[in-house]
Amino acid sequence: MTDRPRSAPMPAVLRAGRPPRHPALAVRCPHCAAAEGARCTTRSGRVTKTEPCPARVAAWATATAVCPTCQVLQTYPCRDNHGNELPDSSPVHPARYTEAGRPAA
Template sequence: MTDRPRSAPMPAALRQGRPPRHPALAVRCPHCSATPDMRCTTRAGRARVQRLDPCPARLAAHAIATAVCTTCQVTPGTPCHDDGIQRPDSSPVHNRRYEEAQETAA
């Protein structure tokens, strides 16, 4: 048996197999109040089961903060609209803006 300390660092070969971090984790979640770089939580305060999937509200906040919407032509930081009318909370961002946010993060 070896005398390695229990807090030995993880070997680089194992560390490379981790899935990439979702780019939406860079913003605070407006739904569950998770801070940047923290996973989204459920109402009970537990980490979401879908480890790599942030809350839909966090995905929308990330898209609004980082991407230009090619549908309604708004700049980053401005919410999407439909002919000047604010979009409903159920779909606050156009689908094309989500795609743009993914492309800019990659």
């Protein structure tokens, strides 16, 4: 038998029990319809995603932060230079994700 140290330091993530939850879980997912606090699901309903859907992260950023790029208030969608809403492919300016507390995915 080998002689090993018995008290190896445990990572903080394991000590806490779970990794920190994404703050976007506080809003309902507009893509997969996952409830507030529940993880996002696949189309068949399996809870296999580790990160929330991009649409949920965008909805969270829209609900919690004022956009520093286009100066719209919370809950209002981002706008381009002509006052039109941004397309669904990128509905939120990257600076709004940072303002909300997380970098853009």
